[in-house]
Amino acid sequence: MSLSLLQLQEKKPWLDIELENLQVDGSTTITGNLTVNGNFTTNGASIRKTRTLTAEETILTSADFGSIIYLNNSINTMGVILPAVSSCNGMTIKFFMADNASNSVQIICQSGTVILNACSNDGSDVVVNGGSTYITFVESHITTGDYVEISSDGVHFYAVGLCQLHTCLITS
Numbered sequence: 001m002s003l004s005l006l007q008l009q010e011k012k013p014w015l016d017i018e019l020e021n022l023q024v025d026g027s028t029t030i031t032g033n034l035t036v037n038g039n040f041t042t043n044g045a046s047i048r049k050t051r052t053l054t055a056e057e058t059i060l061t062s063a064d065f066g067s068i069i070y071l072n073n074s075i076n077t078m079g080v081i082l083p084a085v086s087s088c089n090g091m092t093i094k095f096f097m098a099d100n101a102s103n104s105v106q107i108i109c110q111s112g113t114v115i116l117n118a119c120s121n122d123g124s125d126v127v128v129n130g131g132s133t134y135i136t137f138v139e140s141h142i143t144t145g146d147y148v149e150i151s152s153d154g155v156h157f158y159a160v161g162l163c164q165l166h167t168c169l170i171t172s
Contacts, residue, residue, distance in 0.1 A: 065091035070098040089154030114157040132171035
């Protein structure tokens with residue numbers, strides 16, 4: 001009788017299986033924790049989720065963390081609301097401006113605060129600020145590719161950004 005790994009673990013859930021080499025052809029779903037000790041290689045597939053936002057207001061969840069979010073606000077001023085900081089412990093999300101927009105984008109913390117440290121390509125510090133609840137990409141100062149990356153320790157959001165103009169990012 002031959003059993004797959006899944007069948008084996010269903011019969012013996014206490015069994016911890018370690019594989020030295022695993023190759024998966026096709027698709028597979030992992031419904032528990034996956035720990036990789038060593039190198040992880042993917043052949044041509046994206047390992048980060050991506051999403052493009054165009055709505056005036058978008059409420060993110062902790063499931064969005066780990067993603068790259070492209071912000072396209074060419075029509076309206078945009079608000080992006082982060083989930084509760086405690087639900088994002090150890091997680092990171094990155095926001096890129098997808099166009100040279102003439103409208104602002106605010107990234108809003110609904111709980112906790114954000115500590116932003118950003119710089120610009122013109123050599124000026126943008127801002128170093130603690131205790132803020134908003135990060136704003138300022139209208140008419142945005143350049144395609146400006147970005148901010150936000151991480152959480154479960155208490156605070158920490159952000160680092162890079163933009164073309166030092167007047168692009170502000171906090172409040």
